[in-house]
Amino acid sequence: MGTDVEAPRATGRPRDPRIEQAALxxxxxxxxxxxxxxxxxxxxxxxAGTTKAALYRRWPALPHLVHEAVFPGELALGTNxxxxxxxxxxxxxxxxxxxxxxxxAAAALPGxxxxxxxxxxxxxxxxxxxxxxxxxxxxRLGEAIDAGEAHPDARADDLVQLVVGTVIAGVLLTPxxxxxxxxxxxxxxxxxxxxxxx
Amino acid sequence: MGTDVEAPRATGRPRDPRIEQAALxxxxxxxxxxxxxxxxxxxxxxxAGTTKAALYRRWPALPHLVHEAVFPGELALGTNxxxxxxxxxxxxxxxxxxxxxxxxAAAALPGxxxxxxxxxxxxxxxxxxxxxxxxxxxxRLGEAIDAGEAHPDARADDLVQLVVGTVIAGVLLTPxxxxxxxxxxxxxxxxxxxxxxx
Amino acid sequence: MGTDVEAPRATGRPRDPRIEQAALxxxxxxxxxxxxxxxxxxxxxxxAGTTKAALYRRWPALPHLVHEAVFPGELALGTNxxxxxxxxxxxxxxxxxxxxxxxxAAAALPGxxxxxxxxxxxxxxxxxxxxxxxxxxxxRLGEAIDAGEAHPDARADDLVQLVVGTVIAGVLLTPxxxxxxxxxxxxxxxxxxxxxxx
Amino acid sequence: MGTDVEAPRATGRPRDPRIEQAALxxxxxxxxxxxxxxxxxxxxxxxAGTTKAALYRRWPALPHLVHEAVFPGELALGTNxxxxxxxxxxxxxxxxxxxxxxxxAAAALPGxxxxxxxxxxxxxxxxxxxxxxxxxxxxRLGEAIDAGEAHPDARADDLVQLVVGTVIAGVLLTPxxxxxxxxxxxxxxxxxxxxxxx
DNA sequence: CACTAATCGAGACGGTACGTCGCGTCTTGTG
DNA sequence: CACAAGACGCGACGTACCGTCTCGATTAGTG
Numbered sequence: 085m086g087t088d089v090e091a092p093r094a095t096g097r098p099r100d101p102r103i104e105q106a107a108l109x110x111x112x113x114x115x116x117x118x119x120x121x122x123x124x125x126x127x128x129x130x131x132a133g134t135t136k137a138a139l140y141r142r143w144p145a146l147p148h149l150v151h152e153a154v155f156p157g158e159l160a161l162g163t164n165x166x167x168x169x170x171x172x173x174x175x176x177x178x179x180x181x182x183x184x185x186x187x188x189a190a191a192a193l194p195g196x197x198x199x200x201x202x203x204x205x206x207x208x209x210x211x212x213x214x215x216x217x218x219x220x221x222x223x224r225l226g227e228a229i230d231a232g233e234a235h236p237d238a239r240a241d242d243l244v245q246l247v248v249g250t251v252i253a254g255v256l257l258t259p260x261x262x263x264x265x266x267x268x269x270x271x272x273x274x275x276x277x278x279x280x281x282x
Numbered sequence: 283m284g285t286d287v288e289a290p291r292a293t294g295r296p297r298d299p300r301i302e303q304a305a306l307x308x309x310x311x312x313x314x315x316x317x318x319x320x321x322x323x324x325x326x327x328x329x330a331g332t333t334k335a336a337l338y339r340r341w342p343a344l345p346h347l348v349h350e351a352v353f354p355g356e357l358a359l360g361t362n363x364x365x366x367x368x369x370x371x372x373x374x375x376x377x378x379x380x381x382x383x384x385x386x387a388a389a390a391l392p393g394x395x396x397x398x399x400x401x402x403x404x405x406x407x408x409x410x411x412x413x414x415x416x417x418x419x420x421x422r423l424g425e426a427i428d429a430g431e432a433h434p435d436a437r438a439d440d441l442v443q444l445v446v447g448t449v450i451a452g453v454l455l456t457p458x459x460x461x462x463x464x465x466x467x468x469x470x471x472x473x474x475x476x477x478x479x480x
Numbered sequence: 481m482g483t484d485v486e487a488p489r490a491t492g493r494p495r496d497p498r499i500e501q502a503a504l505x506x507x508x509x510x511x512x513x514x515x516x517x518x519x520x521x522x523x524x525x526x527x528a529g530t531t532k533a534a535l536y537r538r539w540p541a542l543p544h545l546v547h548e549a550v551f552p553g554e555l556a557l558g559t560n561x562x563x564x565x566x567x568x569x570x571x572x573x574x575x576x577x578x579x580x581x582x583x584x585a586a587a588a589l590p591g592x593x594x595x596x597x598x599x600x601x602x603x604x605x606x607x608x609x610x611x612x613x614x615x616x617x618x619x620r621l622g623e624a625i626d627a628g629e630a631h632p633d634a635r636a637d638d639l640v641q642l643v644v645g646t647v648i649a650g651v652l653l654t655p656x657x658x659x660x661x662x663x664x665x666x667x668x669x670x671x672x673x674x675x676x677x678x
Numbered sequence: 679m680g681t682d683v684e685a686p687r688a689t690g691r692p693r694d695p696r697i698e699q700a701a702l703x704x705x706x707x708x709x710x711x712x713x714x715x716x717x718x719x720x721x722x723x724x725x726a727g728t729t730k731a732a733l734y735r736r737w738p739a740l741p742h743l744v745h746e747a748v749f750p751g752e753l754a755l756g757t758n759x760x761x762x763x764x765x766x767x768x769x770x771x772x773x774x775x776x777x778x779x780x781x782x783a784a785a786a787l788p789g790x791x792x793x794x795x796x797x798x799x800x801x802x803x804x805x806x807x808x809x810x811x812x813x814x815x816x817x818r819l820g821e822a823i824d825a826g827e828a829h830p831d832a833r834a835d836d837l838v839q840l841v842v843g844t845v846i847a848g849v850l851l852t853p854x855x856x857x858x859x860x861x862x863x864x865x866x867x868x869x870x871x872x873x874x875x876x
Numbered sequence: 877c878a879c880t881a882a883t884c885g886a887g888a889c890g891g892t893a894c895g896t897c898g899c900g901t902c903t904t905g906t907g
Numbered sequence: 908c909a910c911a912a913g914a915c916g917c918g919a920c921g922t923a924c925c926g927t928c929t930c931g932a933t934t935a936g937t938g
Contacts, residue, residue, distance in 0.1 A: 096908020097907080103910090119399045124898065135911050140900065194399060197454050198392035201317060211455060235474070242467055245455065246448045253447025256395055257409055258439075269440055276433070277475035294887030295929045301889090322919065333890055338921065492913030493903045499915090515795060520893065531916055536895065590792035593850055597713045597788060607851055631870070637852075638863055645847025646840045652791050653805060653839065665836055672829070673871030690882025691934045697884090718924065729885055734926065 099141070106132035107139055111153035116187040120195035123150055147199035147206050154192045158216045159183055165220055169228050170275060176217065176244075177271045180251045181262055190255050197252075218244050228278075235280045247274065297340070304330035305337055309351035313386040318393035321348055345397035345404055352390045356414045357381055363418055367426045368473060374419065374442070375469045378449045379460055388453050395450075416442050426476075433478045445472065495538070502528035503535055507549035511584040516591035519546055543595035543602055550588045554612040555579055561616055565624045566671060572617065572640070573667045576647045577658055586651050593648075614640050624674075631676045643670065693735070700726035701733055705747035710781040714789035717744055741793035741800050748786045752810045753777055759814055763822050764869060770811065770838075771865045774845045775856055784849050791846075812838050822872075829874045841868065 110131035114122045125136045125146055132139075143149040161175050184193060200207040221240040228234035250270060254262045308329035312320045323334045323344055330337075341347040359373050382391060398405040419438040426432035448468060452460045506527035510518045521532045521542055528535075539545040557571050580589060596603040617636040624630035646666060650658045704725035708716045719730045719740055726733075737743040755769050778787060794801040815834040822828035844864060848856045 097910080099909065120396060121400050125900080126898080129911095135913085136900080137902090137912090138910065141909080145900075146898095191399065194392070194395040198318070198396040200454065201389075201392055202319065235471075237467065237470065239467070241456075242471065245451050246444065246468070246471070248455075249447035249449070249451025250444045251447070252451060253443045256398070257443065257446075266440075269435060269437070270444070272435065273433075273440065273444070273475040275475075276477060276479075277471040277473075279474060281474070293885070293931080295889075297888060298929095323921080324919075333892090334921080335891085335923090336889070339888070343921085344919095491905075491911070493915075495914060496903095516792070517796070521895080522893075531918090532895080533897090533917085534915065537914070541895080542893095587795075590788070590795055593788040594714060594792040596850070597785065598715050631867075633863060633866065635863070638860075638867065641847045641851065642840065642844045642864070642867070644851075645843035645845070647843070649839045649843025649846060652794065653842075654835075665831065665833070666840070668831065669829075669836065669840070669871040671871075672873060672875075673867040673869075675870060677870070689880075689936065691884075692936090693883065719926080720924080729887085730926080731886090731928090732884070735883080739926075 100138075103132065103134050103138050104142060106134065107142070107149060108153040108156075111150055112188040115150070115154070115191040119191045120150075123192075123195075144205075145203060147196060147203060148209070150192050151196055151206060151209060154186075154189045154196070155183070155210070155213050157213075159213055161217055161220060165224055169224070169233055169278070170271075172221070172224055173243075173275055173278070174267075174271045176221065177247055177251075177274065178264075178267050179217075180247055181254075181267050184251050184255050185259075185262055190259055193252065193255060214244055214248065225278075232280060234278045238278050243274070243278070246277075298336075301330065301332050301336050302340060304332065305340070305347060306351040306354070309348055310386040313348070313352070313389040317389045318348075321390075321393075342403070343401060345394060345401060346407070348390050349394055349404060349407060352384075352387045352394070353381070353408070353411050355411075357411055359415055359418055363422055367422070367431050367476070368469075370419075370422055371441075371473050371476070372465075372469045374415065375445055375449075375472065376465050378445050379452075379465050382449050382453050383460055388457060391450065391453060412442055412446065423476075430478060432476045436476050441472070441476070444475075496534075499528065499530050499534050500538060502530065503538070503545060504549040504552070507546055508584040511546070511550070511587040515587045516546075519588075519591075540601070541599060543592060543599060544605070546588050547592055547602060547605060550582075550585045550592070551579070551606070551609050553609075555609055557613055557616060561620055565620070565629050565674070566667075568617075568620055569639075569671050569674070570663075570667045572613065573643055573647075573670065574663050576643050577650075577663055580647050580651050581658055586655060589648065589651060610640055610644065621674075628676060630674045634674050639670070639674070642673075694732075697726065697728050697732050698736060700728065701736070701743060702747040702750075705744055706782040709744070709748070709785040713785045714744075717786075717789075738799075739797060741790060741797060742803075744786050745790055745800060745803060748780075748783045748790070749777070749804070749807050751807075753807055755811055755814060759818055763818070763827055763872070764865075766815070766818055767837075767869055767872070768861075768865045770815065771841055771845075771868065772861050773811075774841050775848075775861050778845050778849050779853075779856055784853055787846065787849060808838055808842065819872075826874060828872045832872050837868070837872070840871075 107128060110128045111123055113131060114124075114127055123146065125139065128146075128149070129136045129139055139146075139149060143152070159179060161172070161179055165172070167175075183189065196206070196210065200210060218240055221243060225234055225238055225240050225243065229236055229238060247270070251262070254266065305326055308326045309321055311329060312322075312325055321344065323337060326344075326347070327334045327337055337344075337347060341350070357377060359370070359377055363370070365373075381387060394404070394408065398408060416438055419441060423432055423436055423438050423441065427434055427436060445468075449460070452464065503524055506524045507519055509527065510520075510523055519542065521535060524542075524545070525532045525535055535542075535545060539548070555575060557568070557575055560567055560571055563571075579585060592602070592606065596606060614636055617639060621630055621634055621636045621639065625632055625634060643666070647658070650662065701722060704722045705717055708718075708721055708725060717740065719733065722740075722743070723730045723733055733740075733743060737746070753773060755766070755773055758765055758769055761769075777783065790800070790804065794804060812834055815837060819828055819832055819834050819837065823830055823832060841864075845856070848860065
C-alpha cells in the first residue's frame with residue numbers, strides 16, 4: 085500500500101480489508117479532534133475497532149500510518165500541463181494549499197516532519213509525494229524558459245520547495261489565514277519571481 | 283531573557299545562574315550529538331550537572347527549554363535597514379538560513395514545530411522570534427513601495443512567511459543543499475517577486 | 481493467591497508466572513539486605529529481571545507487593561486444634577513469633593503498618609491474614625470455656641490481639657530478644673490469663 | 679527540649695518561642711486531618727506560619743518533631759505506686775490506652791515505629807518514654823512477688839511490652855474498639871496472668 | 877552606638893522515588 | 908495465516924518530598 089508494491093500473499097487467512105480503511109479514518113478523526121499527540125497506537129486501534137497488532141501488521145510504525153492517512157496519494161496538479169504558466173503555478177499553489185490545509189493534514193504535518201528524521205523511509209515517502217509534480221514542473225518550466233517566459237535560472241526544485249515551504253509555514257504559523265486571497269498573492273509573487281529580468 | 287518578562291523575585295534563595303546556562307548548553311550539545319530524541323530530561327540534567335527538578339523550576343516543559351537553547355533571542359537582520367532593498371532581502375534570506383541551519387537548530391526544528399501543537403505558549407514564543415524582523419521589514423517595505431521599488435501588493439508578513447517557510451522546507455527536505463548559491467537563488471527569486479509589474 | 485480471588489481472565493497474553501515469583505523473591509532479598517527503604521520499584525524490577533510496569537500491572541502499589549512477599553498466606557497454627565489448650569496457645573505464640581521474626585518480615589513490618597494508613601485495602605488484607613487463626617481460636621476457646629478450662633470472659637479476638645500485639649512490640653522495641661524463653665514466658669502468662677478465676 | 683538539656687546559647691537573635699508550639703500544634707492538626715502522610719515539612723511549616731528551616735533548626739528530622747508533638751512527655755501512671763496491684767495494672771493499661779488513642783497518636787504511631795528503624799535516637803527516645811513506668815512497675819512488681827501476690831516469674835519489661843503491644847495492636851487493627859470495657863477485659867486478663875500458680 | 881551573631885521569611889538546591897504513559901513486540905486462544 | 912486481547916521490555920515523563928543551602932532583613936545582647 086502507499087508507495088510500495090506488496091508481495092501477493094496467497095496462503096493463510098486473508099486480511100480483513102475493512103481494518104485498513106477503519107484505521108486510516110480513525111487516524112484522521114483523532115488528528116482532527118486531539119492533534120498529533122492524540123494519535124496513539126491504542127487509541128487508533130480502539131477507534132478503528134481493532135488492535136495494535138493488526139496495525140503493525142500493515143504499517144511498520146505509527147507515523148507511516150499517519151502519513152498514509154493524511155496523504156493518501158500523490159499531489160495532483162490537475163491535467164493542466166499544457167496550460168499557461170500562470171495557470172500551472174496557480175494550480176501548484178492552490179493544490180498544495182488544499183492538500184496541507186485539511187484539518188488532519190494540518191494537525192499531522194509537524195509531527196510527520198519530526199518523525200521523518202527518525203524514519204528515513206518515511207522521509208523518502210513524503211518527498212515522493214511531490215515527485216510527480218516535480219517532474220511535471222521540470223518539464224513545463226523548461227518549455228517556459230525556452231519560450232522566454234521564465235527566467236533562465238529558474239529551477240523546478242527551487243520552485244516546489246518555495247511553494248511547499250511557504251504553505252507549510254502558513255499552516256504552522258498562521259493557520260486560518262490561508263484563504264484564496266492568500267493563494268492569489270503567493271501565486272502572483274511566485275510568478276513575478278519566475279519572470280525573466282527584462 | 284527567556285520567553286517573557288521575568289517577575290522580579292526579591293525573596294528566597296536566588297537561582298543559580300550557572301544552571302540556566304549549563305542546561306542550555308547541554309541541550310545544544312545533545313541536539314548536535316544525538317538529535318531531538320537525545321534531549322531527555324534526565325540527560326540534560328546529568329550533562330548540566332544538575333537535576334530534573336531544577337530544570338522544571340525554570341521551564342514549564344522540555345520543549346520550552348529546547349526552544350530557548352536553540353533560539354535564544356530574536357532573529358536579527360543586522361543594522362541594515364537603510365540599505366538597498368536588495369541587501370535587506372539578501373540579509374533576511376541569509377540570516378534565516380544561518381539561524382535555522384546550525385546543527386542544534388536543524389536538529390531541534392521539526393521537534394519544536396511538532397510540540398508547538400501541544401503547547402500553545404511555545405507556539406506563541408516561536409512566532410514572537412520573528413516579530414522584530416517582521417516590524418522592520420514592514421517599515422522598509424513600505425518605503426520601497428512608496429519609492430516604486432516594490433510591488434504595491436507586497437506585504438512583509440507574506441515575505442517573511444515565504445522566506446522562513448522556504449528555509450524550513452529546505453532544512454527538512456534537503457538539508458545540506460542550503461549553501462550560499464541556494465541563498466543567492468532564493469534571494470534573486472524573492473526580489474523579482476517583489477518588483478513592481480513594470 | 482494474593483489478597484483476593486482473581487478474575488478468570490481467559491483472553492489476552494497470559495501473565496508470565498515467573499515474574500510474580502521473581503518479584504516476591506526480589507522483595508524478600510531486598511528487605512533482608514537493605515531494609516524497607518531498599519524496596520524501590522526500580523530495585524525490585526531490576527532484581528526480578530523485569531520492569532516497573534510489570535509490577536504495577538500485578539499490584540496496585542509497592543506496599544501491596546511487599547505485603548504479599550512477606551505474608552504470602554494465612555498465618556497457620558499447625559493442625560493442632562484438638563490439642564490441649566496449653567499447646568494451642570503455645571503454637572499461637574510461637575507461630576506468630578516465627579512469622580513476624582523472619583528477616584524480611586521484621587524489616588517490612590513497621591513500613592507496612594505505616595502504609596496501611598495510606599491504603600485501606602492493604603489494611604484489610606493484613607487483618608485478613610489472621611482471620612483463619614481467629615476463627616480457629618474462637619472455636620477452640622469456646623470449647624475450653626464450656627469445659628471449664630478457660631475463663632468465661634475469654635475472647636478469641638482479645639487473645640489474638642494480645643499475642644500479635646506483644647510480638648509486634650517485641651519485634652519493634654526489642655528485636656533479638658524474642659528467643660524461645662521469651663515465647664515460653666509469654667505463653668505461660670497468657671495461659672494464666674485465660675484460666676478461670678478459681 | 680524534650681529529653682535532653684540544651685546548651686544555653688547566649689548570643690545572637692533568640693528563637694521565637696511561638697514557633698515551637700505552633701509547629702507541634704500544626705503536626706497534631708495535620709495528623710488528625712490527613713494522617714501521617716500529610717505531615718510534610720512544607721505543610722507543617724505553612725500551617726505553623728513559619729518555614730522549613732525553622733523546623734530543622736529545632737528538630738534533627740521530621741519524625742523527631744512528630745514524636746515530640748504526639749508524645750510530649752513521659753507516660754504517667756498517676757501517683758498510685760502504693761495502691762493495690764489491681765489498680766496499678768489498671769492504670770497502666772488505661773494510661774497506655776489513653777496515650778496512644780488520641781487522634782494524633784493513633785495516626786502517628788505506625789509512621790513513627792517505621793522511622794524508628796531509620797533513626798536510632800528516635801528509637802531510643804520512644805523507649806525512654808516508658809522508662810519511668812518501667813522502673814516503677816519493676817519496683818512495684820518486686821514487692822508484689824515478695825508478698826506472694828504475683829508470680830515469681832513475672833517481669834516488668836514483659837508486662838509493659840505486653841500491655842503496650844496489645845494497645846498498639848488494638849490501635850492499628852481495631853481502632854474505635856478500645857473503649858473502657860476493652861480496658862477492663864485486658865486488665866483482668868493481665869492480672870490473672872500475673873497471679874501465682876496456686 | 878556600632879558590632880556581632882543567630883534567627884527569621886522565602887525559596888532554590890541535589891538527590892531520589894513515585895506512578896503513568898507510549899512504543900513496538902510477544903504470546904495466548906479462536907476462527 | 909489473521910484476529911482480539913493484553914502482557915512484555917524499554918525508557919521518558921512530570922511531580923513530590925527530603926534535608927540543606929543561600930539570600931536579605933531582623934533582633935537581641937556585647938564592646
